[in-house]
Amino acid sequence: MESMGTLRRTHYAADLLKTPVGAEITVAGYVARSRDLGNLIFIDVRDVTGLVQLAFGDSTPQELFNKAKAVKSENVVMAKGVLRERSSKTDKIATGAYEIDVTELRHLSGAELPPFEIRDEINVRDDLALTYRYLDLRRPSMARTLILRNKIAMCARNYFYENHFIDIETPYLIKSTPEGARDYLVPARLHPGHFYALPQSPQLYKQLLMLSGFDRYFQIVRCFRDEDLRADRQPEFTQIDLEMAYVDIDDVLAVNEGFLKRVFKEVLGRDIETPLRRMTYKEAMERFGSDKPDTRFGLELTDLSDLVKDSGFSVFSGAVAAGGGVRAINAKGLADRLTRKEIDKLTELMKGHYKAKGLAYTRFTADARSSSFEKFLSPEEIAAVDARMDFAEGDVLLIVADANRQITYDALGALRVELAHKYGLFDKDRFDLLWITEFPLFEYSEEDGRYHAKHHPFTMPMDEDLELVESDPGACRAKAYDIVINGTEAGGGSIRINDPALQRRMFKALGFTEERAQQQFGFLIDAYKYGAPPHGGLAYGLDRLVMLLLQLDDIRDVIAFPKIQNASELMSGAP
RNA sequence: GGCCCGGUAGUUCAGUUGGUUAGAACGCUAGCCUGUCACGCUAGAGGUCAUGAGUUCGAGCCUCAUUCGGGUCGCCA
Numbered sequence: 001m002e003s004m005g006t007l008r009r010t011h012y013a014a015d016l017l018k019t020p021v022g023a024e025i026t027v028a029g030y031v032a033r034s035r036d037l038g039n040l041i042f043i044d045v046r047d048v049t050g051l052v053q054l055a056f057g058d059s060t061p062q063e064l065f066n067k068a069k070a071v072k073s074e075n076v077v078m079a080k081g082v083l084r085e086r087s088s089k090t091d092k093i094a095t096g097a098y099e100i101d102v103t104e105l106r107h108l109s110g111a112e113l114p115p116f117e118i119r120d121e122i123n124v125r126d127d128l129a130l131t132y133r134y135l136d137l138r139r140p141s142m143a144r145t146l147i148l149r150n151k152i153a154m155c156a157r158n159y160f161y162e163n164h165f166i167d168i169e170t171p172y173l174i175k176s177t178p179e180g181a182r183d184y185l186v187p188a189r190l191h192p193g194h195f196y197a198l199p200q201s202p203q204l205y206k207q208l209l210m211l212s213g214f215d216r217y218f219q220i221v222r223c224f225r226d227e228d229l230r231a232d233r234q235p236e237f238t239q240i241d242l243e244m245a246y247v248d249i250d251d252v253l254a255v256n257e258g259f260l261k262r263v264f265k266e267v268l269g270r271d272i273e274t275p276l277r278r279m280t281y282k283e284a285m286e287r288f289g290s291d292k293p294d295t296r297f298g299l300e301l302t303d304l305s306d307l308v309k310d311s312g313f314s315v316f317s318g319a320v321a322a323g324g325g326v327r328a329i330n331a332k333g334l335a336d337r338l339t340r341k342e343i344d345k346l347t348e349l350m351k352g353h354y355k356a357k358g359l360a361y362t363r364f365t366a367d368a369r370s371s372s373f374e375k376f377l378s379p380e381e382i383a384a385v386d387a388r389m390d391f392a393e394g395d396v397l398l399i400v401a402d403a404n405r406q407i408t409y410d411a412l413g414a415l416r417v418e419l420a421h422k423y424g425l426f427d428k429d430r431f432d433l434l435w436i437t438e439f440p441l442f443e444y445s446e447e448d449g450r451y452h453a454k455h456h457p458f459t460m461p462m463d464e465d466l467e468l469v470e471s472d473p474g475a476c477r478a479k480a481y482d483i484v485i486n487g488t489e490a491g492g493g494s495i496r497i498n499d500p501a502l503q504r505r506m507f508k509a510l511g512f513t514e515e516r517a518q519q520q521f522g523f524l525i526d527a528y529k530y531g532a533p534p535h536g537g538l539a540y541g542l543d544r545l546v547m548l549l550l551q552l553d554d555i556r557d558v559i560a561f562p563k564i565q566n567a568s569e570l571m572s573g574a575p
Numbered sequence: 576g577g578c579c580c581g582g583u584a585g586u587u588c589a590g591u592u593g594g595u596u597a598g599a600a601c602g603c604u605a606g607c608c609u610g611u612c613a614c615g616c617u618a619g620a621g622g623u624c625a626u627g628a629g630u631u632c633g634a635g636c637c638u639c640a641u642u643c644g645g646g647u648c649g650c651c652a
Contacts, residue, residue: 033612033613035610035611035612035614035615036608036611036614037608037609037610037611037614037615038607038608038609039608039609040608040609040610040611041611042610042611042612042614044612051612053611053612055610055611057609057610058609072603073602073603086610086611086612087610088610088611088612090611090612092612092613093612096612113585113602113603114585114586115585115586116585116586116587116602117585117586117587117601117602119601119613121613122586122587122601123586123587124586124587125582125586125587125644125645126644126645127643127644127645128586128644177652180651180652181650181651181652182650182651200651200652203652225651227650227651228649228650228651230646230647230651231645231646231647233651352578352579352647352648353578353647353648354648355648443652452652453652454652455652456652457652459652564644564645565644565645565646566644570644
């Protein structure tokens with residue numbers, strides 16, 4: 001091991017491209033790979049920006065040459081020398097046309113052999129990579145990802161700052177919230193038996209800031225939810241959180257469209273068309289079976305209830321009679337690939353995961369038209385279904401019928417996504433952004449026998465639905481919106497209630513007694529008595545945004561030190 | 576909490592119907608090599624087949640349990 005002495009880095013790998021040949025420069029980093037050709041040695045040094053090749057040959061003094069020979073993988077080195085063009089170039093790496101003719105090499109640190117090779121091409125077991133996450137992070141793709149994440153965060157900061165949003169920190173040790181996800185709890189030493197909760201979001205605080213006169217608030221903030229993990233869900237995650245006063249829906253969406261346009265331009269160099277498309281919750285459910293529709297492909301749902309309600313197939317007629325419905329997808333042109341066996345697999349998926357009773361089908365190949373249900377239908381009914389579905393040779397018709405309409409949505413919504421991914425039915429290079437609006441204000445909980453707030457209890461009802469809060473809560477729509485990108489919810493928000501009287505009605509509809517509302521949200525209810533401008537906001541999942549922009553499918557790939565499925569952290573062993 | 580998938584050399588994997596000494600590639604070690612860039616060539620080291628029990632003349636392979644990891648449903652206002 002040697003010290004740096006007076007040597008200091010002058011250039012990163014990426015800087016080579018804008019440095020004149022002949023310059024004397026110093027680089028530093030890890031030995032990614034060395035190639036010893038006998039009387040010629042090449043060493044690839046990796047820094048956070050990329051690779052640079054060190055060359056040792058004819059002009060290298062013997063002592064220096066021997067030193068270069070002894071350097072092993074992942075050792076830390078610093079090298080000074082003259083930038084020159086390679087006599088044989090490669091376009092496989094960014095700096096492939098250049099190398100450094102080394103005059104001085106410092107061997108700053110040895111290194112044990114890492115438990116896995118540090119290369120992007122290699123696919124190491126997740127748990128091993130995460131146990132040695134600090135080594136995993138040396139991989140160039142991880143560096144690229146975290147640099148890009150930073151760029152997105154900077155872009156958000158700049159944009160919102162320029163638009164007069166003020167970054168204000170909100171507390172992490174807060175009062176536990178009654179509804180929603182489970183809270184992480186922290187014991188309060190000075191109050192034995194009492195606990196703080198870690199915030200699921202800064203929701204209440206950002207609303208209070210609007211009442212304090214900070215018209216526009218913004219924060220990139222960590223949030224915590226003690227729920228099970230998924231490929232796109234971590235127990236602690238980062239939100240780009242914002243709130244604005246003196247606004248209605250259109251104002252919030254417009255500001256955020258500006259942000260999205262800028263992020264896509266700055267980070268990916270892509271122009272997205274604004275204003276973004278908007279779709280109501282109702283339309284999204286009916287056409288795509290989901291409140292976060294992936295609109296990069298078709299396979300839309302079609303309601304067949306009216307055509308088959310009197311049919312001899314009791315599964316169909318029964319579902320309609322029970323108040324549910326019969327919905328279908330036409331898997332256009334997939335008859336050859338979607339074999340009977342594949343359909344059976346999909347049926348199991350629908351039954352197992354989405355509570356569908358089954359999956360009715362008609363498969364129309366050049367050889368035959370086979371169906372699980374057509375024998376029960378009249379020729380007129382079949383013809384009517386064909387016409388509505390635009391069903392023809394080469395297609396497969398897939399139908400879910402259920403007394404519960406939601407099940408037909410869930411099952412077919414998942415089915416169209418499954419089909420599209422399995423058979424590559426969309427352009428992977430495309431980005432579809434849209435707003436989903438007019439969410440239901442309430443959601444009925446069978447378990448609790450009462451309505452829950454779908455977004456949160458401070459969400460403003462739509463102006464024309466105000467009376468429905470009492471008369472028909474299930475039909476009442478909210479001033480709530482989600483931003484959906486390629487079938488993923490990237491963010492969401494709402495306009496908040498700023499009228500104490502309306503807030504009281506809301507609590508009442510949710511089954512809160514006056515006392516309970518006061519106990520849990522007293523400070524907030526009181527605050528609204530002292531003058532509250534109309535306001536609303538939105539929060540993005542930063543992790544998901546990074547994932548989407550980089551087209552990654554695991555949220556752990558965009559977080560430096562993520563947790564695994566049981567919410568522990570393999571490297572440190574927490575908790 | 577339910578269901579599904581997986582654990583074989585440092586790494587990624589193969590391993591036939593249960594049958595002799597468990598293989599490959601990469602990595603590692605040593606030697607040779609003056610333009611490589613996944614350098615090449617030669618040789619070598621490296622294995623409690625996740626753990627435990629069972630079935631069997633015989634188990635990497637079959638059974639059960641445990642454990643670790645992954646996916647998914649519930650859950651995620």
